[in-house]
Amino acid sequence: MDLIPDLPSGPLDVYRKQASFNWKKMKLFLESPEDIEIANEAFKYMEEEPIFQHPDRDLTLEEERHLTFQRMKKVYNSDILYPDDLFMNRNKHRVLNNVISLYDWSLLARKSLLIEFPMGAFLGLGTDRHRKFINSLMNREIGxxxxxxxxxxxxxxxxxxxxxxxxxxxxxxxxxxxxxxxxxxxxxxxxxxxxxxxxxxxxxxxxxxxxxxxxxxxxxxxxxxxxxxxxxxxxxxxxxxxxxxxxxxxxxxxxxxxxxxxxxxxxxxxxxxxxYVSPFKDPSKRFEGRVGITEFGVINLTKALTISIRYSAVRRQFGPENQGEIPVLEYPLQQYRLFPYLSGLYVLHCFSVKLKDRNMSFRLAVMGGSEDPDYLANFGQEIHALSCFSKPYSGWMARDAVQESREACGGHGYLKAAGFGKIRNDNDANCTYEGDNNVLLQQTSNWLLSLWVARQRTDFTRFPMGTVSYLNQYNKYLNMKWSSDTFNRNLKDEDIIQTCLDTYCWLVCWLCKATSQDMETLKSSGKNKFDIKNNCQIFRAHNLSLAYGERVFITWFLESIKEADVSLQIPLYRLLALFSLTRVLKHVSSYVEGGLINGENVVITNIEEHITRLLSEILPDSVSLIDAFAPPDFFLNSVLGNADGRVYEHMYRKMLTSPGSVTRDTNWQEMRYNIPSKL
CATH class of the missing domain: 2.40.110.10 (Butyryl-CoA Dehydrogenase, subunit A, domain 2)
Known part of the structure; x- marks a missing residue:
């Protein structure tokens, strides 16, 4: 834990002392010592280099692009940010890219697209005749x-x-x-x-x-x-x-x-x-993944929630009569606005790491050529379905968390110096590029529906990642009913999570069945394939993709918790239980329509009571939970989110030193008031 520097003392100490775990152990659960060491060196280098210092004024478009280009050149010429083994060591490449993205998405995009992305294209789609382009890229002769x-x-x-x-x-x-x-x-x-x-x-x-x-x-x-x-x-x-x-x-x-x-x-x-010659019988079957983009949402969630949770722990408003004001983080409504996204950050981070690892295993298996072709085909289908779900989900979760965080910080959250504007605007592109989110989700539901049609002759355990194995028991899940005892008040968090997983099994099976039935009805009415698919998206296929992916989120994070240090498991179970319950609650209309609730409305009350309990239990840990993710202050670049919690000191300094803040406007003569005439 010597790799992880101590945090500065300040107003946030009140919450940090309440935490039920060691935040440095939590950071080591999230990141390996090797990754932390790589990131620390990069953080230090960028913070000390003059070219990376944050401008003290708004830049013109041309200035911003020129500065980004200069920074990109600095990255390319740096042994720390762009070492010789960068392309051989994919993990180091990922960590360094995350550091750069915490600093500025434009810098990462420009660096990646100019050199690294085409390098991958040549290695993946090119042949020996294209090696000259790789050499020119390596020598920075072209971009x-x-x-x-x-x-x-x-x-x-x-x-x-x-x-x-x-x-x-x-x-x-x-x-x-x-x-x-x-x-x-x-x-x-x-x-x-x-x-x-x-x-x-x-x-x-x-x-x-x-x-x-x-x-x-x-x-x-x-x-x-x-x-x-x-x-x-x-x-x-x-x-x-x-x-x-x-x-x-x-x-x-x-x-x-x-x-x-x-x-x-x-x-x-x-x-x-x-x-024309091609080794592919059907070129349309080429695999395309969008695995890496999921991690972008993790980084934007990290920055937004670091700011909003730390600020909420310091900002005081109202309180019991004669007892003084209390931090707004103490209010259950503020907790409900932020903590589900905090749980989502942990779950999404775990998912993105595991998906990258499994995607790498898939690619190695393809290159090795020794695996059974059917195995590889099934593996590829799962990777594709998950990436077509997780890229939209990540972008949307970050989008919503940034907006909620901005609003949760009140008027001060609207300051440019708070940092939300840049996070929100840069994240917005994630919801569109590499495929519109809503269109991508259709690829996931199309795959699931094709499996459902073939369920009678399909062994779903043949899919290597096990993301659809429960479909073998679809009759069992479709016969499920919630009782008045479901999610009862005495359930432990582990049992709550398992009940949520069973609920998701029912939900995926029911949505597959209901969507297929709707499609058959439309077909019998004379609709064409195009209209049939379109008319089943809003309340069926779209939700099917979400339900499938959310179940994988919960399953994979549960696997990680069981491997974590015992001292971390209770807070992690709480986070996963909160994520699971809040997500399960969003599908309540399907439970009513599909007959899962069957009149037992008390189950919804039970879920709400568990959510309220979990919020209060997560509260003492919340600052330390985000500390485990938080980047250095220089990279967060927010007056509201510094690690020392001295919000008002940082605001004062920023406002006082902003260009022109204490001088007259250059056009002050035009702004003069009329001089009253003497009586």
Whole structure:
């Protein structure tokens, strides 16, 4: 525990002394000593480097982008933030990226998209003929933008219209943008920086056949002058709600030629004479994951809740008559606003770590080629279903927690110096990029419904992660009923969690059954497949995806608790019980409709009483629970959330030293009042 520095003394000591556990042990439960050591070195380096100091004024768009670019260069040239073994040591890469994201999402995005993301694309989709691009990336001779989304199409990638037609005579692909609606847009680093793009375009062979989307390495600017090449039009998208250190751009091609070898050809290629070849029988079955984005929500939750919980422990308002004011954290309503998100932070963190580990196991199994193909297919389906659920869930949970935290901090939470504005604006993109959240969830429910249709001939234990194994017992769960004793007041937290898990088993089975029945009814009425799927989303398929994923959240965190130090298990069980109950309560309409409640409304009262109890039990631990996650003050960058709890001292200093705060306005002469005439 020597790796973890002590926290400064101050007003927060009152709560820290009440904690039932050692917060440093909790931090070691969340992070390994190796990860903490890597992060500590990076934290220290960035806090001491002048280029990373926070500006004392608002920057123009151009200034913010330039400063972000300078910081990116500093990262690339740093042995601490960008060591030689970065690409070989994936865990170090993850930890360092988390440190940078705690500091500034724009910096992480710009660094990752320009060099690291294309490196992954070449290694995953390229072949030996693309090694020259990897070498150029490593030497910082070129930088990339990722061009998928178009002006009029995003989630529906099959409808993208940028073309790449193979020309036999010149042995080249000719990229063309039919009109502005087909222009590639939202490409990070494209607006001003990238010399090359990874362009997704519809590949046409000379026989006129379209072979679907393929990825093309496309030089777009001279790396020395940064002027676009003839046939390429690029323009910047301008200021955004957040992430303004990133230069997003739009690009259009006018019959622009690139060499045949620039096609990333691991999944499909075109021969010199124009023949299409592919090792995939059905290109639409290629696996795509969105595993890493889930962790973004963890980081934004961490920052928002560190600020709101610490501030709530210091801010005093009202209290019993003649007994003085009390911290607003003492109010059950304030606890109900914040503690479910605190429990969500712990659960989501555990899930994101386990999903990354299991995704890595899957990828290693694929590369090894020794596993049974059916095993790999089932493993991939689970990874895909979970990532299509967790990416939306993470973004939404962070979005809601940031807003609730801002409001829970009252008027002071509205100050820019409080830090919520930047967290909220930067997180907002997580709800859209890499797939619109609501559209992504449909992929999870589509998979579950396909399993349900085949339930009579499917052994659900064959899925390696066990996320649907309970479907083997669907009849048992569909016959479940809540009784007046369900969630009774005497249940231990472990028993509450198990009851919630059983409830989720019922919920997933019932939603699968009800959704399938609705789809059959619509089919018999003459509806087409498109309308059938659309009409089952709102109250059925959407909730099915959420129920499936929330059950996995609870299951995986329960596994982690059982492996934790005994001194940590009671507070962790409380957190998981609170998460489970608050999430179970959100599905109450399905329990009524599906007959699970069956008139026993007392169960809802029991759940509410347990939630109220858990809030009061978590209260003494709450500050220490967030301390285990909290970044250093420099990275939190909030006058309300410093570790010493001296909120008003930090506010005073910030307000007093803000540029122009104690001087007259430069236009003060225009602001003068009329001088009254003498009587």
């Amino acid at each position: 990339f933008a990722f061009c998928l989304t178009e002006i009029s199409h995003g989630s529906n990638t099959k409808a993208l219209r940028t073309e790449a037609r193979y020309d036999i005579e010149s042995e080249s692909f000719i990229l063309h943008t039919p009109d502005f609606e087909a222009a590639k847009c939202w490409a990070g680093c494209l607006g001003k920086t990238a010399s090359h793009c990874l362009v997704f375009a519809q590949l046409y062979t000379p026989d006129g056949v379209c072979h679907g989307l393929h990825n093309f390495v496309t030089p777009v600017r001279d790396p020395q002058t940064l002027q676009p090449y003839p046939g390429v039009t690029i323009f910047d998208m301008g200021a955004k709600i957040g992430l303004n250190g990133m230069d997003n751009g739009v690009i259009m091609f006018n019959h622009y030629k690139i060499p045949r070898e620039n096609l990333l050809n691991k999944t499909g290629d075109v021969t010199v004479d124009g023949k």
